[in-house]
Amino acid sequence: MIRKPCDNCDRVIEVDDELAGAKVACEACGDINVMPAAGEAAAVAAGSRAAQLGLPPDEGPEQEVLKVRPAMLRARPLLFIGLVLLVVMGITGFAWGMYGMPNTVKTLAKFAGGIGAVVALGALGAWKMKALSAALEITNKRTVHRQGLLSKATSEVVHDNIRNVQVTQTFWQRLWNVGTLGLSSSGQDGIEIEISDIPRPERVREVIDAYRPLG
Ligand SMILES: [Zn+2]
Structure with a gap:
């Protein structure tokens, strides 16, 4: 058996020995990969699991x-989208409350929108800092x-x-x-x-x- 990680999707492609050096389509993504020649294939087989996955070797200098x-969005998609929506709605409410003749509803929209946007932005910022740290x-x-x-x-x-x-x-x-x-x-x-x-x-x-x- 000859193994090689797909150039495109990293899935390991496995073929019979007679396909050494041949072009083989990845079963997962269809990408055409050139399988290693017989000599290289033997070296890969004798080498570490890292080599089979196309990773740097275990031996030699550290790299x-x-x-x-x-992740943020993928980790908590509802919270992330909710916070972004709150920022957008808050800014919209604030802007709407700022213009035109002032009345109770506009004053309320101005304050609630402003506070909502600031709180949501702060939460997103703190979350981003935590993820970056x-x-x-x-x-x-x-x-x-x-x-x-x-x-x-x-x-x-x-x-x-x-x-x-x-x-x-x-x-x-x-x-x-x-x-x-x-x-x-x-x-x-x-x-x-x-x-x-x-x-x-x-x-x-x-x-x-x-x-x-x-x-
Ligand atoms: Zn692939």
Whole structure:
């Protein structure tokens, strides 16, 4: 068997050995991929799982493989859309209340709209800052979790020590392809790194699994 990640969608394409060097359409997305020649295929098969997924090798200098930040819209679509709507409605109400002959309704629209827009904008801003302050950086050696904008707190796990990678998703999170990722190492008990609202959590797990000893 020859394996190669699709150039377009990263899904692994698997073909018989006689198709070495041939052009093969990806079953998932239809993209035409040139399969590795026999020699290269053997090298890939003998190499790490990382190579099979088209990722940088485990050996050699440390290099960044993947960096992910918490999602906002995908993590809480109703709240996100609700806040954006509140901003738009608030500004509209405020503008409407400002113009024309003042009356009780316009005064009310002005105040309620203004306060609503400011509160919703503040909530969106705080949420954005929180999302920007957290990141998971995966290299070919370790996974680093950064938290905080001003005072940075980092925790890291060396991939060789990872005992378990957990993805937890609610029904809605599965639909939107976000979830919580937890990493525990053999050094200590319990989960050491936990980061929520991560987009494509299964892909992140796949990448980490490629660099840690399995079984
Ligand atoms: Zn594809």
